[in-house]
Amino acid sequence: MDLTGEFRARSDGGERCREATGLESLHLGDELRQLPPDNVGGFTALLELPPTQAVNLLRFTDSPSSSSQAAAVTGIAPPPLHSYGTLTFPSNSLLMERAARFSTEHQQNGNVSGTSSVPSNSSVKTEPAETDSSQAVNNRSGKRKDSDKKAKSSTKKKKKNKSSEENENLPYVHVRARRGQATDSHSLAERARREKINARMKLLQELVPGCDKIQGTALVLDEIINHVQSLQRQVEMLSMRLASVNPRVDFNLDTILASENGSLMDGSFNGTAMQVAWPHQVTETEQSYHHRQLQQPQQWPFDGLNQRAWGKEEDQDHGQ
Amino acid sequence: MQPTSSMKEEFLKKWQMGLQIYRPLIDNTSVSERRKAIKLSADVAMASLRKGTTCWSRALIQKTATEDNFLVRQMLSGIKAETLINKKLPKVMCHRKIVRRSKMILRRRQSRSAIEEVAAKARKLVKKKTQGLRNVVPGGEFMSNDVLLIQETLDYIVSLQTQVNVMRSIVDAAEAGSERTAYYLGKLKFAIEDG
Numbered sequence: 001m002d003l004t005g006e007f008r009a010r011s012d013g014g015e016r017c018r019e020a021t022g023l024e025s026l027h028l029g030d031e032l033r034q035l036p037p038d039n040v041g042g043f044t045a046l047l048e049l050p051p052t053q054a055v056n057l058l059r060f061t062d063s064p065s066s067s068s069q070a071a072a073v074t075g076i077a078p079p080p081l082h083s084y085g086t087l088t089f090p091s092n093s094l095l096m097e098r099a100a101r102f103s104t105e106h107q108q109n110g111n112v113s114g115t116s117s118v119p120s121n122s123s124v125k126t127e128p129a130e131t132d133s134s135q136a137v138n139n140r141s142g143k144r145k146d147s148d149k150k151a152k153s154s155t156k157k158k159k160k161n162k163s164s165e166e167n168e169n170l171p172y173v174h175v176r177a178r179r180g181q182a183t184d185s186h187s188l189a190e191r192a193r194r195e196k197i198n199a200r201m202k203l204l205q206e207l208v209p210g211c212d213k214i215q216g217t218a219l220v221l222d223e224i225i226n227h228v229q230s231l232q233r234q235v236e237m238l239s240m241r242l243a244s245v246n247p248r249v250d251f252n253l254d255t256i257l258a259s260e261n262g263s264l265m266d267g268s269f270n271g272t273a274m275q276v277a278w279p280h281q282v283t284e285t286e287q288s289y290h291h292r293q294l295q296q297p298q299q300w301p302f303d304g305l306n307q308r309a310w311g312k313e314e315d316q317d318h319g320q
Numbered sequence: 321m322q323p324t325s326s327m328k329e330e331f332l333k334k335w336q337m338g339l340q341i342y343r344p345l346i347d348n349t350s351v352s353e354r355r356k357a358i359k360l361s362a363d364v365a366m367a368s369l370r371k372g373t374t375c376w377s378r379a380l381i382q383k384t385a386t387e388d389n390f391l392v393r394q395m396l397s398g399i400k401a402e403t404l405i406n407k408k409l410p411k412v413m414c415h416r417k418i419v420r421r422s423k424m425i426l427r428r429r430q431s432r433s434a435i436e437e438v439a440a441k442a443r444k445l446v447k448k449k450t451q452g453l454r455n456v457v458p459g460g461e462f463m464s465n466d467v468l469l470i471q472e473t474l475d476y477i478v479s480l481q482t483q484v485n486v487m488r489s490i491v492d493a494a495e496a497g498s499e500r501t502a503y504y505l506g507k508l509k510f511a512i513e514d515g
Binding site for chain 2: 196203204208224227231232234
């Protein structure tokens with residue numbers, strides 16, 4: 001190749017090399033957009049290019065220091081073509097050509113062809129960006145609705161919009177937030193929490209009668225509070241009523257219910273407790289209610305018949 | 321989810337068990353004492369349906385334990401009674417005052433717009449309501465986040481519904497029975513007086 005013919009090692013070695021590379025680095029800086037300030041010279045910047053490309057560049061720009069540095073960085077032995085005496089640094093034009101090629105290659109990769117830390121960082125950053133983008137894809141369907149709602153946003157949220165859009169303008173950040181969505185994990189967690197709350201509020205609305213048509217969280221909560229309070233008051237009223245009924249009923253109730261629960265399926269219990277009139281009726285109505293509430297409704301007409309029969313009997317008994 | 325018949329049966333059995341504990345104490349003849357006995361045993365029965373899984377049930381058991389420790393111990397199986405009758409930390413209450421004060425300080429520095437003010441008022445209203453809900457649901461102050469609060473409210477409402485249904489049926493039966501006795505006794509008296 002033509003290039004190999006031009007290479008001649010410099011006698012000075014390192015320093016001149018670096019001076020030359022310093023000059024070239026300026027040109028490189030033009031071609032390659034970003035140059036980090038903390039790099040000593042453009043040559044080290046070149047070295048931070050992706051190693052394959054650096055090796056390509058450096059193979060043709062062989063100088064002792066460059067070859068040694070390249071070897072140190074890439075671990076590849078410099079080509080044995082040149083002797084130390086004859087190596088020279090390539091001309092500016094060559095390097096500029098290389099730089100231009102690298103910059104175009106970088107652009108093809110979709111990254112800004114920054115020399116220094118950007119290439120290495122970009123490879124690192126694409127990974128989180130990709131995961132975030134995948135998350136964003138997953139969340140996007142959920143967020144679409146929210147973004148529509150948030151179109152009518154307050155000024156505070158508009159500021160958040162701007163910041164999220166600025167994040168999107170950076171070249172190596174994939175689009176992961178829609179307008180109106182903040183990008184941090186805090187808001188994502190908040191959003192999940194809010195969705196949980198909304199789902200459970202819907203369940204509550206279905207449970208409490210009359211809550212379906214109400215809109216707005218505050219009013220629904222109001223209704224729920226009222227419902228709970230009314231249920232609690234009902235419990236108190238019922239316990240008062242039960243207590244004010246004859247105390248003996250209470251205990252008879254216990255025994256009756258205890259024995260009855262042991263024999264829930266028996267219809268014969270109706271026939272056994274005939275002797276005493278009064279607790280009898282309690283038994284009897286108890287059973288009817290229980291059968292109605294807790295058991296199959298089939299026994300209910302049976303009990304009803306018995307009830308009427310006994311009622312008539314007792315009527316006759318008491319009447320006479 | 322509406323109360324199921326199995327829940328009602330279980331509640332009834334447990335309630336009876338509690339009432340039977342009161343039966344040997346014949347000296348609770350006053351109405352208020354009996355009412356208290358009925359209500360406490362009903363509450364413990366309702367809470368024990370959940371067997372300590374929910375926050376409200378534990379708080380309710382604790383509340384009734386302060387009024388009648390003996391009843392609670394008898395009604396629950398021994399292991400649970402010891403663990404459930406413990407002190408809880410009302411930590412949420414303390415934090416709220418500090419938070420409120422700091423928010424007031426912050427609020428004075430913020431600039432507001434019309435839309436923001438409306439949203440802020442709505443949020444404040446919702447927070448007031450959730451605080452009201454915490455006051456009503458037993459153990460609400462100990463529920464740190466809103467999700468838990470709403471879950472507990474759901475469960476509590478269902479349990480309250482079963483309690484009310486069973487109690488109402490028993491009360492109706494008892495009252496009907498007593499009415500019937502009153503009716504028949506009155507008839508008997510009338511008959512005696514007449515005849």
